[in-house]
Amino acid sequence: MKKHNFSPGPAILPASVIEEAARGVLNINNSGLSILEISHRSKDFIAIAAQAEQLVRDLLNLSDDYAVLFLSGGASTQFFMAPMNLLNEDETAAYVNTGTWADKAIKEAKLFGKVEVLASSKEQNYTFIPKGWTVPSHAKYLHITSNNTVYGTQYHWWPDTEVPIVCDMSSDIFSRPIPVEKFGLIYAGAQKNMGPAGTTLVIVRKDLLGKVNRAIPSMLQYGIHDSNDSMYNTPPVFPIYVSMLTMQWVKDQGGLAAMEARNKAKGDLFYNELDANPLFNGTVTEKGDRSLMNPTFLAINEEVDKAFDAAAKAAGIDGIRGHRSVGGFRASMYNAMPLEGVQVLVDVMRDIAQKMG
Incomplete structure (x- = not known):
C-alpha cells in the first residue's frame, strides 16, 4: 500500500531525492566510495557543500552580505546561539511568543541579555498570531517563529520594522518567497522542509557579527564557521548532501x-x-x-x-x-x-x- 507521509519531522522528502541519495550511499559520483565514508575535505564533498550554499543563495536571492552556514545541533541550539552572538548583556532583544519553540527561544535568550516579549498568544493556547504590536527602536533584534508546527499557525505577513529580524523558519523554509532584506538572521532545522535530520541552515548578515563583548567558544561563533566554510569541525556530510538534493529539486520545480x-x-x-x-x-x-x-x-x-x-x-x-x-x-x-x-x-x-x- 502506498504511504502518505504527513509526519511533522523528520518529514517527507521527494521520491527522486531519496532515490538519488540512495545511489550516493552506494557510490557517490562514480568514485567507488559511499557518501557516508568520504572525507569532508574531499573534492566530491567540497563540491557538494559549495553547490548547497549556492542553491540557498539562488533560491532566496541572497547577496554576499549574508553568510550561509550548515551547522549541527538543530534549531534548538540556535535559540541560544543567536543571542550569544548578537546580544550584549545590557542590550534588549524583542520577542513574540507564538508557540512552543518561540517560548523556548525566549527562555534561552534571557541567559545572554534583556528580553522584551512584545506580544504572546500563550494564554489563549497559541490559537492565533498576535497583531498590533510595535517593535521598540532600542531593540537589538526582533525574534519571531514563522510557522508553528505544534499549534498550526503561520505568519502570512512580516513585521514592518527597521530592526533586524531573527527568524526561526524551521518548518516553512523554502516554501514561499521571502523579503530577505528584512532579516538579519534566519535559521532552520533541515528535517521539516529542507532535508533529513542532522544539519541546521543558518543565514546571517555579516555586519551583525563581532559586535558582542562576551567570550564565545569557537564552535558557537558564527564568524568562525563562516570563515571556515562550515568546516571548522567535521560537518554533517550526509544531511548536507540530501539537503542539497532537495534544494535542487525545489529549483527544478x-x-x-x-x-x-x-x-x-x-x-x-x-x-x-x-x-x-x-x-x-x-x-x-x-x-x-x-x-x-x-x-x-x-x-x-x-x-x-x-x-x-x-x-x-x-x-x-x-x-x-x-x-x-x-x-x-x-x-x-x-x-x-x-x-x-x-x-x-x-x-x-x-x-x-x-x-x-
Whole structure:
C-alpha cells in the first residue's frame, strides 16, 4: 500500500531525492566510495557543500552580505546561539511568543541579555498570531517563529520594522518567497522542509557579527564557521548532501514561487474540506493565521476521533496524529507532499462524515 507521509519531522522528502541519495550511499559520483565514508575535505564533498550554499543563495536571492552556514545541533541550539552572538548583556532583544519553540527561544535568550516579549498568544493556547504590536527602536533584534508546527499557525505577513529580524523558519523554509532584506538572521532545522535530520541552515548578515563583548567558544561563533566554510569541525556530510538534493529539486520545480502556488493549492483543498465537514474543527481561531505547513484539527468527539484514526491508517496515511502536548490531528504538508496525498486525506474526512454525520 502506498504511504502518505504527513509526519511533522523528520518529514517527507521527494521520491527522486531519496532515490538519488540512495545511489550516493552506494557510490557517490562514480568514485567507488559511499557518501557516508568520504572525507569532508574531499573534492566530491567540497563540491557538494559549495553547490548547497549556492542553491540557498539562488533560491532566496541572497547577496554576499549574508553568510550561509550548515551547522549541527538543530534549531534548538540556535535559540541560544543567536543571542550569544548578537546580544550584549545590557542590550534588549524583542520577542513574540507564538508557540512552543518561540517560548523556548525566549527562555534561552534571557541567559545572554534583556528580553522584551512584545506580544504572546500563550494564554489563549497559541490559537492565533498576535497583531498590533510595535517593535521598540532600542531593540537589538526582533525574534519571531514563522510557522508553528505544534499549534498550526503561520505568519502570512512580516513585521514592518527597521530592526533586524531573527527568524526561526524551521518548518516553512523554502516554501514561499521571502523579503530577505528584512532579516538579519534566519535559521532552520533541515528535517521539516529542507532535508533529513542532522544539519541546521543558518543565514546571517555579516555586519551583525563581532559586535558582542562576551567570550564565545569557537564552535558557537558564527564568524568562525563562516570563515571556515562550515568546516571548522567535521560537518554533517550526509544531511548536507540530501539537503542539497532537495534544494535542487525545489529549483527544478520552479523555485519558491512554484512552491508557494503548490502549497496554497494543498492548503485550499484541505481547509475547504475542514470548514465544510461537520465532524472536525480547526484549532486556529483566526483563519488568516492558519498554517499551510501544519494544519491542526480536532474530531468533535472520541467516537469520530477513533473512526478517523482507523480510516486514515487503512488509507495509508501516516503521521497524522497531533503533537503529544495538544492531541488531535496534524496534517503536515511540506513541499514534497503532493496534492494527491492531501486528496486522500480529504477523501477520508468526507467518507467519515457521510458515515457518521
